[in-house]
Amino acid sequence: MPPSEHVHWLFATGFLTLGLFLLAEAVVGRDVWKVRAWRTYLWPSTMFMLGLGMWPVMVFFTSSTLHMIAHGAWAEVMMFAGAAELGLATGKLQSGLWRLAIVLAFVVSGVGFLAHEQNPWFFQRSSFLHHLLGWTFLGAAIFPLGRAVRPRSTVFASGFALAFVAVAVMLYTDRDVAPVFGHLSPLAGPPRR
């Protein structure tokens, strides 16, 4: 089994991919992005696959009930949001309210991060990142919300894309045990590189 930091890096790669797709869509505009059908499925299917990939993480990498619930919740909301966006992309779902699924995913993800981190911010790097990721998801939920209300807004679309890029960067900086800004609790154990 890979160390948990490797799993974070793999998910970071998925979120980075997601971010680039959304950023490109924000830059060229939705009409150009939609010219080829396969492109409209790119980010929703990536999101769905990331949700699917969260299940084995939930099963094999969680060390407590709280961890398991948080990872399970992420898997569910990511799959739900990906499926809703896929439904909208194919035209099988018509109501724009389905775009709120990704808002739900952001809020649940944020709460999940904050709820399952039991240590304070400067306990060690992963604790810091869990707090930061939680608040980032909660704060950045304004972007998918704005995108649901104003689908053609470049600001909301760009913010939505960059939120995923920011999440990817945070996940890439994760280590199993490492100091954060020089702080490392002796209770965290010996630091790794």
Added chain:
Amino acid sequence: MSTQLASEVRTEARRSARLYVVSAIGPATAAAGIGWALLQPYRLTLLHPRGQGFWWLFVEPPLLVVLVGLLFHFLVLPGLVTDLEEEA
């Protein structure tokens, strides 16, 4: 300059800017990965593979960033550029 001509020039400039920005996404991402590899070469365990386990050799974060940038640039961008140009 007529209003119509000015409007066309503005639209063309906007399209060129979009083309420039979207074309830069892949290379910028790959450059970030290369920059990371240069700053933290010890993250690339392929450079010192002795004694490393499978996962340490398989998951190389800076290379993953470069890979994402390259895949985007070579798989997604070409069609996007064509469609953006055809929009004109």
